[in-house]
Amino acid sequence: MEIRPILSAMFRNKTGVVLVGLQIALTLAVVAxxxxxxxxxxxxxxxxxxxxxxxxxxxxxxxxxxxxxHLQTVQRDLDTLRAIPGVVAATSTNGIPMSGGGSQNAxxxxxxxxxxxxxxxxIYELNEQGVxxxxxxxxxxxVFTKEEVQYNPxxxxxxxxxxxxxxxDMDHAIFGDEPALGKPIYDGxxxxxxxxxxxxxxxxxxVGFDAPYRVLFTSRTASGPTGNYIVRxxxxxxxxxxPEIEKKLSALNLPRAIAWVRPHSYFVEKSYRSDSRMVSYLxxxxxxxxxxxxLGIVGLASFxxxxxxxxxxTRRAVGATRSNIIRYFMVxxxxxxxxxxxxxxxxxxxxxxxxxxxxxxxxLDPMFVxxxxxxxxxxxxxxxxxxxxxxxxIPPAIATRTV
Amino acid sequence: MFTYHLxxxxxxxxxxPVLSALMIGAIALGVGVCSTTLTVYRLMSGNPIAHxxxxxxxxxxxxxxxxxxxxxxxxxxxxxxxxxxxxxxLGASKIPSRHVVMRKxxxxxxxxxTNGAKPFQVEARLATKDFFTMFDTPFLYGGGWxxxxxxxxxxxxxxxxxxxxKTFGDVNSVGRTLQLDGRDxxxxxxxxxxxxxxxxxxxxxxxxxxxxxxxxxLSVGAALELPPAGNVNCWRNEPLNSYTDLMNSDCVWHQFWxxxxxxxxxxxxRTLVDNYVRDQKALGRFPRPMNNHLYRPDEWLxxxxxxxxxxxxxVGLSFMFLAVxxxxxxxxxxxxxxxxxPLVGLRRALGASRSMIFRQHLVEVSVIGVAGGLLGVGxxxxxxxxxxxxxxxxxxLTRVDFTMGVIAIAIALAAGIIAGLYPTWRVxxxxxxxxxKTQ
Numbered sequence: 001m002e003i004r005p006i007l008s009a010m011f012r013n014k015t016g017v018v019l020v021g022l023q024i025a026l027t028l029a030v031v032a033x034x035x036x037x038x039x040x041x042x043x044x045x046x047x048x049x050x051x052x053x054x055x056x057x058x059x060x061x062x063x064x065x066x067x068x069x070h071l072q073t074v075q076r077d078l079d080t081l082r083a084i085p086g087v088v089a090a091t092s093t094n095g096i097p098m099s100g101g102g103s104q105n106a107x108x109x110x111x112x113x114x115x116x117x118x119x120x121x122x123i124y125e126l127n128e129q130g131v132x133x134x135x136x137x138x139x140x141x142x143v144f145t146k147e148e149v150q151y152n153p154x155x156x157x158x159x160x161x162x163x164x165x166x167x168x169d170m171d172h173a174i175f176g177d178e179p180a181l182g183k184p185i186y187d188g189x190x191x192x193x194x195x196x197x198x199x200x201x202x203x204x205x206x207v208g209f210d211a212p213y214r215v216l217f218t219s220r221t222a223s224g225p226t227g228n229y230i231v232r233x234x235x236x237x238x239x240x241x242x243p244e245i246e247k248k249l250s251a252l253n254l255p256r257a258i259a260w261v262r263p264h265s266y267f268v269e270k271s272y273r274s275d276s277r278m279v280s281y282l283x284x285x286x287x288x289x290x291x292x293x294x295l296g297i298v299g300l301a302s303f304x305x306x307x308x309x310x311x312x313x314t315r316r317a318v319g320a321t322r323s324n325i326i327r328y329f330m331v332x333x334x335x336x337x338x339x340x341x342x343x344x345x346x347x348x349x350x351x352x353x354x355x356x357x358x359x360x361x362x363x364l365d366p367m368f369v370x371x372x373x374x375x376x377x378x379x380x381x382x383x384x385x386x387x388x389x390x391x392x393x394i395p396p397a398i399a400t401r402t403v
Numbered sequence: 404m405f406t407y408h409l410x411x412x413x414x415x416x417x418x419x420p421v422l423s424a425l426m427i428g429a430i431a432l433g434v435g436v437c438s439t440t441l442t443v444y445r446l447m448s449g450n451p452i453a454h455x456x457x458x459x460x461x462x463x464x465x466x467x468x469x470x471x472x473x474x475x476x477x478x479x480x481x482x483x484x485x486x487x488x489x490x491x492x493l494g495a496s497k498i499p500s501r502h503v504v505m506r507k508x509x510x511x512x513x514x515x516x517t518n519g520a521k522p523f524q525v526e527a528r529l530a531t532k533d534f535f536t537m538f539d540t541p542f543l544y545g546g547g548w549x550x551x552x553x554x555x556x557x558x559x560x561x562x563x564x565x566x567x568x569k570t571f572g573d574v575n576s577v578g579r580t581l582q583l584d585g586r587d588x589x590x591x592x593x594x595x596x597x598x599x600x601x602x603x604x605x606x607x608x609x610x611x612x613x614x615x616x617x618x619x620x621l622s623v624g625a626a627l628e629l630p631p632a633g634n635v636n637c638w639r640n641e642p643l644n645s646y647t648d649l650m651n652s653d654c655v656w657h658q659f660w661x662x663x664x665x666x667x668x669x670x671x672x673r674t675l676v677d678n679y680v681r682d683q684k685a686l687g688r689f690p691r692p693m694n695n696h697l698y699r700p701d702e703w704l705x706x707x708x709x710x711x712x713x714x715x716x717x718v719g720l721s722f723m724f725l726a727v728x729x730x731x732x733x734x735x736x737x738x739x740x741x742x743x744x745p746l747v748g749l750r751r752a753l754g755a756s757r758s759m760i761f762r763q764h765l766v767e768v769s770v771i772g773v774a775g776g777l778l779g780v781g782x783x784x785x786x787x788x789x790x791x792x793x794x795x796x797x798x799x800l801t802r803v804d805f806t807m808g809v810i811a812i813a814i815a816l817a818a819g820i821i822a823g824l825y826p827t828w829r830v831x832x833x834x835x836x837x838x839x840k841t842q
Contacts, residue, residue: 015825019734026727030720037716062524064511065585101608115640116470155630156649158642188640226509226524257511257522278713281440285717285724288432292724295425296731303738359712 006332013304017336020300024340024376027293029347032372033355034282036364041275049268050167050202050213051097052135055088055233056264058096059245063225063256070224071151073254077229078127080248086237089132093230094125094222095205097134097215099267102205107185107216109174114186119173121166121216122204126230130217131165131199133230139168141181141197144219148196151221160191161220167201169213193218207271225256238263293376294383297337301329301387305394312391313398322392329388330381337380341373348372405766412767419739423771426735430775430815433728435782438811440714440721442787445807447611448710451599452700455539460669461703462659464489464680465694468638472691481694483607483707484634484655493679494531498672499661501537504621505530506657507605507633512617513582514570525566525616526632527583528605529624535561535592537662538604543567545577545592548620552591556622560588566616567593584627588619603700605658606707607634631656653688661697673697725814729822732771736826740764744833751835764827765820772819776812783811 010017061077063070074092081090095102103123108114124130131143148163164185171180184192201213222228233241242261249258269276305312312325352364416423450456465473465481466489472478490504506529513522534540535547548559560581567576571590580587601610623629628646637643637654649656663669676695683689698706747760 015737015829016734019730019737023727023730023734026723026730030723030727034720062509062511064513064522118471154645156628156646157644189642225511257524259524274711274713278717281717282720285436285720288436289724289727292429292432292727292731295429296727296734299425299731299735299738303734303742306738306742355716359716361712361716 003331003335006328007335010332010336013307016300016303020296021336021340021343023293023296024337024380025344025347027289028341028344028369028372028376029351030289031286031375032344032348032368033352033364034286035372036352036368037361038279038282038286039368040362041279044207045272045275045279047203048201049098050136050200051264052232053098053264053268055135055235055238056133057231057233057238057242057245057261058264058267059229059231059249059261060259061227061229061249061256062259063227063254065255068225068255070153070227071221073224073256074221074227076252076254077227077249078129080252081229081231081245082129084241084244084248086234086241088232088234089129090229090231091126091128091130091133092221093130093228094123094220096228096230096264096267097124097205098203098207098264098271099205100271105187107174107187109183109185111186111190111192114188114190119170119214121170121214122206124215124217125161125220125222126217127219127221130230131197133232134202135232136202137200138165139198139200140179141165141195143197144217148219149221150219151223153223155223157223158187158189158191159220160187160189160193161218162193163196163219164193165197165199165217166195167199167213167215169201169211170216171195171198173211173214290375290379294379297333297380297383298387301333301384302390304329304332305387305391308391309394309398312394313396316394317396317399325392325394326385326388329384329391333380333384334377337377341376344376345369345373408763408766409770411763412770415743415767416770422735422739426732426739426771427775427778429728429731429735430772430818431778431782433725433818434776434779434811434815435786437718437721437725437814438779438783438807439786439790440717441810442783442807443790444710444714444718446600447714448704449600450603450701450704451601452538452603455537456700458662458664459537459700460661460663460672460697461700462493462661462676463694463696463698464493464676464689465691466653466655466683466689467691469690479694480706481696482636482655484636485657485659486653486655487650487657489679489683490657490659493676494659496672496675498663498668498675500664500668501533501662503531503534503537503660504657505534505605505659506621506624506631507608507615508624508629509632510583510617510619510629511585512566512570513585515582517571517576517579517581520569523569527617527619528615529619529621529629531621533662534618537660538599540597541595543593543595544575545590547618548591553620553622556620556626558583558586558588558623559591559620561592561594561618562590563594563614563616564596583617583619586627601704601709603704604660605633606704606709607658610707610709625650663697669697725818729818732819733822733825736768736823737829740826740830744830747830747833748835748837757831761827761831764830765823768819768823768827769816771823772816773812775819776815779815780808780811783807 063073078090081087104120105123106117106120108117127149128144128146131138144163150161152159166180174185180195180198183195185195186192202215203212204215206212245261246258348369349364355361356363463481464485466486467473467482473482474480494502494504508527508529509524510527511522511524514520532548532550532553543564547561552559570581576590576593580589598613602612635654635656637652639653641652643649643652663672680689680693680695
């Protein structure tokens with residue numbers, strides 16, 4: 001098939017060709033970058049959480065009045081929770097993973113290192129069932145013992161409890177490649193605790209942090225009067241247990257209110273809300289753009305068919321077959337889309353470069369431009385098929401008509 | 404004449420309904436997407452205290468770690484909050500006409516004596532008395548408290564309308580008492596609906612969260628050692644084993660705003676802050692270089708990066724989408740107008756001037772633009788409603804208002820005319836005779 005006559009025929013209607021070519025170019029630029037951002041965000045959202053989030057419930061209780069005894073309340077609450085059928089483990093805690101809120105402190109392997117280090121951990125004050133309640137995997141050492149769990153009734157204190165458990169990332173950040181088990185770890189005030197266990201990485205409170213897996217468990221019961229409990233249930237039973245937990249804890253008739261019992265997924269969704277929102281918006285824009293461009297291609301092709309009716313008829317009259325006509329339009333579209341895609345690739349990289357420097361987004365991966373180009377080429381061919389069929393249906397007799 | 408043009412325009416659109424629908428649809432989609440993202444962007448970048456923007460200032464000082472800045476990624480900036488001792492010291496100055504030192508805490512509200520409901524926990528704001536006058540909060544009943552209440556750490560409270568309803572019902576509760584954390588507090592005021600969006604006065608825990616549910620004098624917080632409920636950030640390795648330790652520390656956990664009514668006051672206050680920091684340096688505090696700033700509300704919002712990069716990227720992409728829609732419409736218009744060239748040739752032969760043809764086609768393009776704009780407004784409403792259902796706390800951001808509608812239609816009209824100029828010009832250039840020769 002001769003390309004030259006197709007090209008010269010194409011350029012006789014320069015405007016239409018330029019218009020559709022520009023549409024394709026712009027669409028590729030936007031779609032490649034948008035798809036890249038979408039995949040990036042989805043990777044972020046799908047990072048392993050490290051905890052058994054689907055089966056965790058979080059309870060928020062607050063005491064009031066002069067008769068409220070926080071430690072007693074916690075002990076009775078934990079006994080009650082652990083006795084509920086379907087509950088695997090329960091712990092009190094000062095904060096909730098992936099909730100956007102919590103405590104953080106800096107630690108080092110020596111007192112001097114701790115005073116100047118930038119390595120800080122997201123802290124969870126947990127008891128002997130802490131590891132079980134979060135469902136994290138213990139890879140070295142042991143969990144806390146009941147005796148190790150301390151309590152300080154004052155909410156303002158700088159205590160550092162005797163035993164800590166570190167995530168893998170925290171372990172490496174403090175001790176490098178050396179084994180951490182059994183070694184002391186120091187806070188900025190020179191106090192120390194012994195590393196009794198190492199767990200698989202879990203996400204801390206702030207999912208957007210650069211080092212979000214640096215987490216430390218300390219063997220304490222968090223002080224009140226506000227208290228949180230992390231309750232792990234048997235798979236699939238957590239939603240059903242919410243009303244039962246509320247009922248059983250309220251029935252203890254203590255001077256406190258149960259503010260809410262929420263599945264952990266509530267916090268996960270909140271943490272990733274802006275990212276999943278970006279994914280939705282970008283998805284809508286991508287789909288709409290592809291649809292509009294496809295319609296543009298169909299529109300141009302139909303217009304071409306109309307304008308060149310006589311010409312097509314003449315070609316048929318001198319011997320072109322239907323499939324020749326169809327092939328003509330398909331090749332013409334292929335050339336047009338290729339031109340648009342080449343220009344679009346340049347736009348895409350330019351746009352991507354600008355996005356990454358102006359808005360601190362990661363650098364565009366060329367694979368997305370390639371994939372987008374292939375998609376648009378296929379789309380173009382599909383879009384032009386129906387008008388091409390219509391063109392092929394033009395009878396040769398048109399060539400001889402003057403009306 | 405204009406109605407004649409209009410009639411012809413509608414006739415022309417009806418002649419080719421599919422094409423017209425496509426063109427109107429293309430504009431509607433482009434405009435719908437653009438004005439949705441623009442509306443969200445506009446409301447996100449709004450300044451709810453714009454009418455007092457010239458006199459209010461948020462104060463930051465850099466008492467942070469000599470070894471590293473407050474924010475490694477923005478090493479020039481000072482902490483976003485201020486230490487208790489610095490806020491109280493600077494707040495004692497007589498230079499500002501008003502000032503407020505404040506922070507968050509929580510209370511357990513026990514309305515069992517007032518309406519029998521069960522106790523519930525609320526987020527509360529502890530502030531000095533000028534909070535209400537400085538930030539122009541609307542009162543439904545009563546007002547704020549006075550200096551005596553601040554000085555004496557009196558147990559008084561200002562409720563929001565919502566909290567008033569939850570505790571006393573929809574009545575004027577001023578003068579009555581409410582139990583907070585087991586103590587009686589006298590209600591001195593009830594705020595009317597107030598939801599500044601963004602929450603400019605404290606952006607630390609959610610720029611678009613609702614305001615706190617009740618307000619109590621700051622001094623009560625110190626007297627009763629009420630725990631902090633916002634961000635508390637410390638850098639110094641100092642033991643914090645009592646509330647007094649926290650109050651005297653270099654931990655930042657308060658917000659500090661002043662009202663300075665003229666340039667003189669601004670200059671004097673800046674000097675005062677600088678002198679204070681120098682004095683503190685002599686005592687061994689403030690080891691970092693001087694970095695004291697006053698931010699007006701609009702500057703404060705920008706400084707806190709309330710509008711995220713994601714929002715800007717979305718607005719940019721929407722306009723690129725609009726460009727594609729425009730190109731699309733341009734192509735369709737070109738096809739349509741050139742296809743209607745024979746009719747134009749006939750009209751020219753019958754005496755229509757070029758400018759008349761030009762106007763005719765512009766009117767047709769404008770009709771498409773306005774129709775697309777109206778449909779686009781509908782799509783925008785749908786888009787904003789969808790956003791609102793997906794995410795709570797977005798009520799303020801997705802307000803469907805008149806300005807948005809006007810913007811949408813204006814964009815559509817402009818888009819239509821821009822897209823229509825070239826095809827209109829092309830069709831006016833044609834020679835009528837060529838179309839009259841053959842069919």
